[in-house]
Amino acid sequence: MEQDAELRALVNSRDVSAVLATRARIVLWHGEGRRRKDIAELAGVSLPTVDRWVRRHAEHGLAGLDDRDRAAPRVQVPPRVRARVVALTRTSPPVETGLSHWSTRGLAGYLKRVEGICVSWSYVARVWREEGLAPHRHATFKLSKDPAFAEKVSDVVGLYLDPPGGAVVLSIDEKTQIQALDRTQPLLPLDFGVTEKRTHDYVRHGVTNLFAALDVGTGRVIGECRPTRDGANFLAFLKKAVKPHTGKEVHVVLDNLSTHTTPEVEAWLEENPHVRFHFTPVGSSWINQIETWFGILTRQSIRRGTFTSVNVLIKQIKDYIDTWNVDAKPFAWTATSEEILAKVRLVQTNIKKLVDNNAK
Incomplete structure (x- = not known):
């Protein structure tokens, strides 16, 4: 709105x-x-x-x-x-x-x-x-060059609008390199012996990576901070995210990144056929609902926060997730795949016209 x-x-x-x-x-x-x-x-x-x-x-x-x-x-x-x-x-x-x-x-x-x-x-x-706005450089969303764009959009949006009966749909991704910035510290000259790396006039105490899963049906979030983002950490979090849904069919919406498709992950999927991956199109993270939640987390908890250590940052993220889940509500996805694809075709047509006019 x-x-x-x-x-x-x-x-x-x-x-x-x-x-x-x-x-x-x-x-x-x-x-x-x-x-x-x-x-x-x-x-x-x-x-x-x-x-x-x-x-x-x-x-x-x-x-x-x-x-x-x-x-x-x-x-x-x-x-x-x-x-x-x-x-x-x-x-x-x-x-x-x-x-x-x-x-x-x-x-x-x-x-x-x-x-x-x-x-x-x-x-x-x-x-x-x-x-930090540059509307002449950015469109409403990035046009994907994925050759299977239409099929992937239809697949993911179909899960949102008409999930299989009795199944659980999880939206999973990682928010990487979240900085623990101490915004209360004064900026001291380097010859004072201060060794922390600075970002503008803030002291940076380190970073963490947040793995998170949004239950599309309930709006509840499971999250876990880890020091590194790799296939092993992703698989460990994936097991944690699907464990509460034992005995149910689980559909996971995620990006097709190398950490999500390691041999260990593929082997685990073969051993757990009730879990199915649904990849978003390349360059189209906006279709993954967890990205919406990441945006809310950033605005409401992280952007203006002051964190004197990585542990303080991790605790705030955990507390925010706990508070969110007290009265969690699912996001209302309304756009059909046909509407999305029609908008993409319109943008592509306008770009072609612009290129043709500039070539004349």
């Missing part, structure tokens, strides 16, 4: 205060159906505070999250405008604009013409730089 995108933009923005970001998180968590007491615990606020910001957002939208009773310094461009710029940038331009992608002037002009929001193209450019 458009409002959800704008709320997430507030949460992720560097120019938004921690207080406003927390209010946006409260509304997002409420929209996900989480319980009031869980939201209060996650946000570190009282139950009445949760009710207040949910009500304010319902009545006034994003503007309701601004605490106008406090003497805050005047902001030249309101946070809601920045959130709108980010949200629009991350979507394709409306068909009636005739644009294949947003430009800074095109987006600024659209906001003024259609929504009555006046910002300069230079402001849009600054937001793009700060948020």
Whole structure:
């Protein structure tokens, strides 16, 4: 939804205060159906505070999250405008604009013409730089060169929309190189004897790799952090993920990576015929539902977190998974394989036209 995108933009923005970001998180968590007491615990606020910001957002939208009773310094461009710029940038331009992608002037002009929001193209450019956005380089999704793209899409989407009766569908992948960044440490000169590797003005204490499996039918997640990502660790996690479903047919959606197809994994699959792999097309991780969950984990738990060690990072991930599973709900997959394939054909046609026009 458009409002959800704008709320997430507030949460992720560097120019938004921690207080406003927390209010946006409260509304997002409420929209996900989480319980009031869980939201209060996650946000570190009282139950009445949760009710207040949910009500304010319902009545006034994003503007309701601004605490106008406090003497805050005047902001030249309101946070809601920045959130709108980010949200629009991350979507394709409306068909009636005739644009294949947003430009800074095109987006600024659209906001003024259609929504009555006046910002300069230079402001849009600054937001793009700060948020790492480059709509002229990225499409809504990457076109796969997999020759079996259509067959794989139909196979995976069929599992989502019409799973075999009594079967379990698991979406599995690994989120690699998650950094334990300590954002509270000052940046000291090298001659102070500080030896930690730094990322910008943060101290990095190490990384971990998260193996995770989403039960597509229930929304529950099993996760495990391991120091390395290889075939042996993947197989160990795979056994853990399917163990709760002993006696059932298990369908696993995953990327066709070398760590997922080692001889040991193949041998285990032969010994366990009730487990079947369904590979997503090459370059199409967006079709794997666990990737959606990884995005939520990053926004809500990792991106703004401060971790003084890898163990602290691992504990936070574990706690987040435990909290998620308290009131887990499955993602609602709505796109049919026919709709996806039709969109791909349309994009391919537009690209061909663009290439032909440039060749003239």
